[in-house]
Amino acid sequence: MLVAIAGNPNTGKSTIFNELTGAHQHIGNWPGVTVEKKEGEMSFEGERIRVVDLPGTYSLTAYSLEERIARNFIIEEKPDVIIDVIDSSNLERNLYLLTELMELSDRIVVALNMFDEAKRKYKIDVNKMSQLLGIPVIPTVATRGFGISDLQKVIVKGEFKIKKFEYPSDVEERIKKIENEIEEMGLKNARWHAIKLIENDVDVISKFRNEKKILHLAEHMRHEIEDIYGGDIETLMTSFRYSFAHGLFHEVAERINVGGVTITDMIDYVVAHKIFGIPIFLAVMYLAFNFVFLVAAPFQDIIDFAFNGKDVAGGHINGLIDISYMWMSSFLPQWASSLINYGILRGLAAVLTFTPIIMLLFLVLSILEDSGYLARVAFLMDRITRKMGLEGRGIIPLMLGFGCNVPAVMATRALKNEKERKLSMALNPLVPCGARIQVFAFITSIFFTNNQALVLWSLLILSMIVVFVMGFIYSRTIFKGEGEPFVMELPPYRVPTLKGITVHMWEKSEGFLRKAGTIIVGAATIIWFLAALPWGVKYGSPQSYIGQIAFLIAPAGKYLGLTPQAIIALIFGFFAKEVVIDVLFVLYGTKGAIAIAMTPLQAYSFLLFILFYTPCVATLATIYEEAKSLKFVTFVVLEGLLLAIVFSFAAYTIGLALGVGT
Amino acid sequence: MKLSDLKAGETGVVKNVLGSGAIHTRLLSMGILPGAVIRVVRTSPLGDPVIYEIRGFFISLRKKEAEYVEVDKIVPLHLVPPGSDVHVVLVDGGVGFIRNLNSMGISIGKKIKVVERCCPMRIRTDLGEFTIGMGMAYRIYVR
Numbered sequence: 001m002l003v004a005i006a007g008n009p010n011t012g013k014s015t016i017f018n019e020l021t022g023a024h025q026h027i028g029n030w031p032g033v034t035v036e037k038k039e040g041e042m043s044f045e046g047e048r049i050r051v052v053d054l055p056g057t058y059s060l061t062a063y064s065l066e067e068r069i070a071r072n073f074i075i076e077e078k079p080d081v082i083i084d085v086i087d088s089s090n091l092e093r094n095l096y097l098l099t100e101l102m103e104l105s106d107r108i109v110v111a112l113n114m115f116d117e118a119k120r121k122y123k124i125d126v127n128k129m130s131q132l133l134g135i136p137v138i139p140t141v142a143t144r145g146f147g148i149s150d151l152q153k154v155i156v157k158g159e160f161k162i163k164k165f166e167y168p169s170d171v172e173e174r175i176k177k178i179e180n181e182i183e184e185m186g187l188k189n190a191r192w193h194a195i196k197l198i199e200n201d202v203d204v205i206s207k208f209r210n211e212k213k214i215l216h217l218a219e220h221m222r223h224e225i226e227d228i229y230g231g232d233i234e235t236l237m238t239s240f241r242y243s244f245a246h247g248l249f250h251e252v253a254e255r256i257n258v259g260g261v262t263i264t265d266m267i268d269y270v271v272a273h274k275i276f277g278i279p280i281f282l283a284v285m286y287l288a289f290n291f292v293f294l295v296a297a298p299f300q301d302i303i304d305f306a307f308n309g310k311d312v313a314g315g316h317i318n319g320l321i322d323i324s325y326m327w328m329s330s331f332l333p334q335w336a337s338s339l340i341n342y343g344i345l346r347g348l349a350a351v352l353t354f355t356p357i358i359m360l361l362f363l364v365l366s367i368l369e370d371s372g373y374l375a376r377v378a379f380l381m382d383r384i385t386r387k388m389g390l391e392g393r394g395i396i397p398l399m400l401g402f403g404c405n406v407p408a409v410m411a412t413r414a415l416k417n418e419k420e421r422k423l424s425m426a427l428n429p430l431v432p433c434g435a436r437i438q439v440f441a442f443i444t445s446i447f448f449t450n451n452q453a454l455v456l457w458s459l460l461i462l463s464m465i466v467v468f469v470m471g472f473i474y475s476r477t478i479f480k481g482e483g484e485p486f487v488m489e490l491p492p493y494r495v496p497t498l499k500g501i502t503v504h505m506w507e508k509s510e511g512f513l514r515k516a517g518t519i520i521v522g523a524a525t526i527i528w529f530l531a532a533l534p535w536g537v538k539y540g541s542p543q544s545y546i547g548q549i550a551f552l553i554a555p556a557g558k559y560l561g562l563t564p565q566a567i568i569a570l571i572f573g574f575f576a577k578e579v580v581i582d583v584l585f586v587l588y589g590t591k592g593a594i595a596i597a598m599t600p601l602q603a604y605s606f607l608l609f610i611l612f613y614t615p616c617v618a619t620l621a622t623i624y625e626e627a628k629s630l631k632f633v634t635f636v637v638l639e640g641l642l643l644a645i646v647f648s649f650a651a652y653t654i655g656l657a658l659g660v661g662t
Numbered sequence: 663m664k665l666s667d668l669k670a671g672e673t674g675v676v677k678n679v680l681g682s683g684a685i686h687t688r689l690l691s692m693g694i695l696p697g698a699v700i701r702v703v704r705t706s707p708l709g710d711p712v713i714y715e716i717r718g719f720f721i722s723l724r725k726k727e728a729e730y731v732e733v734d735k736i737v738p739l740h741l742v743p744p745g746s747d748v749h750v751v752l753v754d755g756g757v758g759f760i761r762n763l764n765s766m767g768i769s770i771g772k773k774i775k776v777v778e779r780c781c782p783m784r785i786r787t788d789l790g791e792f793t794i795g796m797g798m799a800y801r802i803y804v805r
């Protein structure tokens with residue numbers, strides 16, 4: 001048995017899905033796109049039922065990716081039951097989707113979710129609604145698990161005697177004519193196809209492109225309806241469906257109070273204020289960041305120290321990896337022990353050190369999203385981010401990028417538009433993450449002791465300008481959108497539930513650990529091989545493969561002012577940016593030696609290179625997991641390298657010509 | 663006039679939704695249809711986008727999108743100053759509500775006079791003088 005969950009966005013669809021399936025779920029993407037697909041399994045009295053969560057949509061037209069995914073799934077996979085999750089506190093508009101679903105399926109269960117919230121606005125006659133529609137209607141409060149068992153029961157045992165809503169008789173007649181023709185073809189969902197043909201639905205029209213007779217009939221019918229009622233067909237057909245939704249709404253719901261100032265109004269008055277809105281947003285982000293890094297830092301330090309140990313004055317405190325290496329070396333060949341510990345185990349440690357920050361960032365992000373604040377951010381920032389081709393929510397991943405690009409890339413899911421998501425992912429690595437800023441702080445402290453802050457500022461400002469300019473260019477070229485409208489609902493503010501937040505946080509972190517984690521450990525192993533081979537060389541030394549590669553490209557590096565040692569550091573930096581510091585230390589020995597190995601100009605060129613070049617493997621692995629496209633990952637890698645080369649080369653050449661910092 | 667011409671706090675009734683393709687269908691499926699009442703709630707810091715209230719929920723539209731929506735400006739009865747004569751253009755409610763108003767002589771196209779605004783509101787219609795609650799006045803739109 002197959003059950004599909006449909007519904008508007010912000011109705012608690014995911015919560016219903018989670019409540020139905022419990023832990024038995026799988027999160028992936030719909031084929032070929034970055035839209036999330038959730039699948040799970042529930043069992044009822046021994047029967048195993050497959051449950052698929054469809055993308056949240058307001059209707060089922062052919063003009064948006066989510067809507068096409070949802071309706072194609074219903075047509076092709078023919079779910080046995082569709083659950084329509086409805087936000088009962090916003091009944092009329094939510095019932096509109098039901099009118100569209102009713103044209104595709106007879107077996108629909110209505111889940112009147114957020115029923116508690118609705119009770120403050122209307123009195124809803126659930127039984128009457130069920131009678132009028134001829135299908136089960138179940139009030140639920142998914143966040144508290146209320147109504148879920150009833151829902152499960154009617155999925156299997158419910159009675160479905162659906163009373164389809166009808167268009168005005170002169171429209172019905174015409175639908176019937178086309179429907180008869182389609183039925184003769186032996187096609188399923190004849191009525192739905194007939195309606196969509198009349199409505200001039202681009203997908204269905206192209207499906208019938210070889211059926212000239214039917215197309216012609218549909219066009220004829222369309223013009224007749226337009227003549228009778230006056231207006232364009234889309235407006236007319238939508239109006240017919242809405243008037244059903246409107247009528248049903250007034251039949252089953254009685255408003256308790258009308259007008260008056262709601263809590264949402266009051267919060268919005270402050271938070272979405274013309275003048276205070278943006279400062280409040282910046283303050284919220286500042287607090288959120290401080291919270292995340294304040295709490296995450298000690299955990300990261302502990303994990304890092306436990307695995308990697310610590311360099312202290314005059315020596316090194318061994319971490320678990322060092323200890324395990326020494327222990328394994330007693331019974332394994334030295335190379336094998338080194339591979340296991342300094343390759344694989346070190347990769348694993350890197351994954352683990354990312355985990356606290358990812359969990360915390362998603363904790364904060366879930367609170368912002370579930371409370372409804374994220375929609376207000378989109379409203380406030382839209383005018384600014386639009387220049388970069390992103391809707392207002394696009395600001396969030398960019399800001400998160402300053403902390404860590406990994407959760408930032410994952411946060412691009414907040415963007416609903418496929419093109420904007422990819423654009424946002426392409427821009428994100430250009431935002432310097434905390435690890436890169438750490439490297440900047442270290443290098444500037446050696447070379448720019450007098451104006452360290454100024455140099456750091458110049459890098460940050462430059463990155464912001466580049467992000468903005470690249471966004472501007474991309475959104476008008478490779479990531480040019482089809483002008484999808486930005487019609488966004490602003491849900492009422494809600495108190496996020498602990499369960500909702502933790503589930504979301506766990507989903508994200510688990511996904512990162514399992515999927516991206518594997519890629520990171522793999523990359524760590526490859527880097528180990530490059531640094532340890534050929535046999536017998538010192539790990540990561542100029543004689544190793546990494547060293548040889550560095551010396552091979554060194555002649556080219558000269559134009560950018562990069563020393564071979566700097567190039568080795570950069571290659572290791574691909575694994576994790578903060579490693580650049582360690583490698584420079586290993587290769588040069590002391591801080592003083594680093595200071596004389598490069599001129600300040602070379603150091604600045606090096607900094608510019610680090611600012612833009614290829615993001616770390618964890619970020620790339622995450623981008624791959626989100627976009628599921630190697631081509632796109634390659635694009636991100638090349639974009640970074642190219643920008644790094646251009647900026648380093650320009651800075652170094654101009655610096656040399658002007659004789660600055662040489 | 664265009665929806666984008668309405669100022670914060672003003673209300674309009676949708677006359678027509680222009681455009682084609684994605685924008686057109688999206689606006690329609692959000693319930694922005696001829697006859698629907700739409701209110702401007704607030705504008706963003708840079709004047710665009712704008713939050714609107716329609717059918718009891720809030721949406722944000724960019725100026726470009728709001729330009730596709732043609733509206734007539736209307737005023738909810740509770741905002742009409744006492745002493746004014748107005749025409750009823752729209753009543754937002756179910757059958758019972760409409761029947762109730764009809765019995766007082768309030769229906770679309772009828773002229774009514776606001777005698778006293780608050781509270782409760784007193785109005786004069788063809789059928790005489792009536793008292794109505796603010797909750798009702800809120801759902802009667804006039805021009």
